Amino acid sequence: MIPKDELLHPGHPACPGCGAALSMRLALKALGKRVMMVIPASCWSIIAGAHPFFSLGVPLLHVPFLSAAAAAAGVRAALEARGEEDVTVVAWAGDGGTYDIGFQGFSGAAERGTDMIYVCYDNEAYMNTGGQRSSATPVGTFTGTTPKGKREGKKDLLSVIVAHGASYVATATIAYPQDMIEKLRKAKQKKGFRFVHLLSPCPTGWGYPEDRTVTMARMAVESGAYPLLEWEEGGWHVTQRPSFSVSVEEYLEAQGRFKGWEREELKGLARRVLLQWHRLRDLEGMPR
Ligand SMILES: Cc1ncc(C[n+]2csc(CCOP(=O)(O)OP(=O)(O)O)c2C)c(N)n1
């Protein structure tokens, strides 16, 4: 089940209810101590703390915003040169650091099949700088740079990374800890470039009470807005089917970042949010 060992120490400076902190806590339970973390500028470069007040039980390299994958590739090469083969190199970056500014290095490392796990904890905006839109921000979201609601949909990064030939791709979120831990363990056992996308709700950016982070993650999955998926050996499969016991509208209405839309407009947004993922789900069943 879920390991009791804690590699994220209490007292860290994340906001109350931070989904990204919960993501790390669970990820480290799955990955264990023999991990080298590489973290670019993001909320997580703050949550990790400044020396000597360090919140992680594993070593960490802080790197500039755009360079997570390139720096992690360097760490992997250094470990190889030292003959240390049992260390898992993890690039741990936000959505801005992955979908946008770190994309070049991300693409390069994936294309070279660099041996690492790249985790994108996705809070769907540039949160450390107060909440600006990224290409992972869903359509309709009000942010500091989309004062009338974002017009474009979320970038389909999963398809992009599969097209690079990644050896393993998965989505997971904190409301389903067992599913998340199993996927990270599987990623750890594989070789080559592995990509894990973690939906990490953010009370500050999304506008919901801080004790509802796990509820938000669950609503995202159960409404179908965030499918829990896995791609390996050439095929996609859904690891947890949504119950559709909540609608995408209910999921969007529970968050302040979609306030300002009329009911009818919300329905349209909900359809677009779902459509972005339907295409992926349609891929399920394609021959492996
Ligand atoms: C080259 C560069 N541009 C801008 C910044 C300022 N900056 C630091 S963190 C951050 C937002 C990061 O967003 P994301 O990757 O989504 O992580 P989050 O903050 O949401 O955890 C920005 C814009 C920077 N550090 N370096």
Ligand SMILES: [Mg+2]
């Ligand atoms: Mg972000």
